[in-house]
Amino acid sequence: MDTFFAIAFSFPTVIFSVLLCVAIVYWLISLVGLGDIEADGDIDASGDFSGLMVTLGLQGVPLPLVLTLLFLIAWLASYFAELLLGALVPDGFLHALFGLAIIAGALVMSVLVTAVVIRPLRPLFRRAYLPPLQKRIIGTACVITSATVTETKGRAEAILDGAHLVLQVRSHTPLAHRERAVLIEHIPDKNAWWVVPEAEFLAGESAG
Known part of the structure; x- marks a missing residue:
């Protein structure tokens, strides 16, 4: 001992x-x-x-x-x-x-x-926890923290249930630093999220 x-x-x-x-x-x-x-x-x-x-x-x-x-x-x-x-x-x-x-x-x-x-x-853990998280985070607003967001690179900050998230994001529409966007889809193989500009997301909701 x-x-x-x-x-x-x-x-x-x-x-x-x-x-x-x-x-x-x-x-x-x-x-x-x-x-x-x-x-x-x-x-x-x-x-x-x-x-x-x-x-x-x-x-x-x-x-x-x-x-x-x-x-x-x-x-x-x-x-x-x-x-x-x-x-x-x-x-x-x-x-x-x-x-x-x-x-x-x-x-x-x-x-x-x-x-x-x-x-x-x-x-x-994937069966028990990941799907609910993905469902909760869809539709969450975020702020672009990288210089730009494209279809191949980008980063954003979001708040979910009081937790501060720093996420890899991608967008078909180029976004600039500090622009607001909304998370719409998870990209599992890249651990990233597709986003759209917040104005475009809100316009789509209004039209719907």
């Missing part, structure tokens, strides 16, 4: 110990009803962050769950690397370099393993 605590609360494992403790506290707070676990939490990330999540294969499940798995797997990798190899490395500068190498290796391993672990979980 002394060995366990010595490794868990010493560099480099202590970094992941702190992160894992934060994740555990979050889940405990959520379980007693003081917090709110957003199953679609990855949608309010910026476009660049969402793209990174997709690239790493970490999309499709709640962000808190992804982070918890990342911290847990990184902690396990760091702990056992230090347990098995730490005694072979002299203290001082070399051990510090060894610790940095463990951190880098643990992070890479945690991303790879987490991407595999969450793969079978995606359909569960």
Whole structure:
């Protein structure tokens, strides 16, 4: 037990110990009803962050769950690397370099393993949470935050149920910075949304 605590609360494992403790506290707070676990939490990330999540294969499940798995797997990798190899490395500068190498290796391993672990979980969260979100967000007004919006690129901000969303958007009608638009359709393969100018949307509603 002394060995366990010595490794868990010493560099480099202590970094992941702190992160894992934060994740555990979050889940405990959520379980007693003081917090709110957003199953679609990855949608309010910026476009660049969402793209990174997709690239790493970490999309499709709640962000808190992804982070918890990342911290847990990184902690396990760091702990056992230090347990098995730490005694072979002299203290001082070399051990510090060894610790940095463990951190880098643990992070890479945690991303790879987490991407595999969450793969079978995606359909569960997609069926339970994604369709309602898509239905609620359709018709929501947004403000263009990128310089322009075209059929291939663009970004906008929207507010849904009090949450601030930063979304990738596309439009057949070119839109400029700070123009208002309305979300009308989801583009699943690009994690983006088709939008139309707000005036055009309101004119269509009036005509209907």
